[in-house]
Amino acid sequence: MTAPVLSLSAVEKTFGIGDRAVRVLDAVDLDVAAGEFLMITGPSGSGKSTLLHLAALLDTPSGGRVRLLGEDMTSAGEDRLSQARASRLGMVFQRYALLGRRTAFENVMFRFRYTQHAVREARELSAEALARVHLSRAADREARLLSGGEMQRVAIARAIAARPAVLLADEPTGNLDADSARDVMDVFGELNAAGLSIVMVTHNLDLLGWSTRHRRLADGRFRDAA
Numbered sequence: 001m002t003a004p005v006l007s008l009s010a011v012e013k014t015f016g017i018g019d020r021a022v023r024v025l026d027a028v029d030l031d032v033a034a035g036e037f038l039m040i041t042g043p044s045g046s047g048k049s050t051l052l053h054l055a056a057l058l059d060t061p062s063g064g065r066v067r068l069l070g071e072d073m074t075s076a077g078e079d080r081l082s083q084a085r086a087s088r089l090g091m092v093f094q095r096y097a098l099l100g101r102r103t104a105f106e107n108v109m110f111r112f113r114y115t116q117h118a119v120r121e122a123r124e125l126s127a128e129a130l131a132r133v134h135l136s137r138a139a140d141r142e143a144r145l146l147s148g149g150e151m152q153r154v155a156i157a158r159a160i161a162a163r164p165a166v167l168l169a170d171e172p173t174g175n176l177d178a179d180s181a182r183d184v185m186d187v188f189g190e191l192n193a194a195g196l197s198i199v200m201v202t203h204n205l206d207l208l209g210w211s212t213r214h215r216r217l218a219d220g221r222f223r224d225a226a
Helices: 048-055 078-087 104-112 119-132 148-160 178-193 205-210
Strands: 006-017 020-032 037-041 063-068 089-092 166-170 197-202 213-218
Touching: 006 048, 020 048, 020 063, 037 048, 037 178, 037 205, 048 166, 048 197, 078 089, 089 148, 104 119, 104 148, 119 148, 119 178, 148 166, 148 178, 166 178, 178 197, 178 205
Parallel strands: 037 197, 037 213, 089 166, 166 197
Antiparallel strands: 006 020, 006 063
C-alpha cells in the first residue's frame, strides 16, 4: 500500500483564551493519498482552518504527529519547516495576497524567493504555472488590473510553481462570484487530474462534485468514516 503524502495522527490543538484552554482539534486522524482531491467541510469554528494550517506547517500541534512524504515534521526546526513549505507544499487562501503593482508573472516569481532555484529555472517554472491556470496572456498585466477570479488563479499559479507534492486551499472561492468560482474549481480539477494532491476546506457544499473524497469536521473531530 502506498504511503500517504500527508498524514495527521491523533492531532490536537489547544488555544489559551484568557484563563481558559479551548481545544479546537481533538485527536484528529487524516491521511491524504497521492493524487486525491480531498474536501473538508464543516461549520464555522469546527477547526477546518486550524487543521489546514497544521497541515501546511504554519503552526505546531499541541499533541499528535504531522508527516509530510513520510517525514515526521512535528519537531522539525524552523529551517527545515521553511524548506518543506517552500519546496513540498503550496498554499492558497481566500484572500489572494498578491502585490497589486507587480505583474502576474512577478507575483508567481515571488514563490522562489526562498528556494534554491536558479533564476532561469524559476522563470521557466513561473511561465509554466501561469499556463496551467490559463493566464499566459495576462503574464505582463499588473495584478490590480485583474478580475477576482484571475487574481485567485495567479495565486494558484504561485502556489504550484515549485511543483509541490500537496496543494492546500483555504476557502479559495469564498470571495468569488459563481462564474469565477467555477473557473477556479475547473483549474483545481485539471491540476488534480494531472496528479496533484489537493486538500481544500470550504463551506460550499456545491463544490463537492470536484472532489474525490469528502470529510466533515465538527467540534474539532471528523464526524464520518475515514
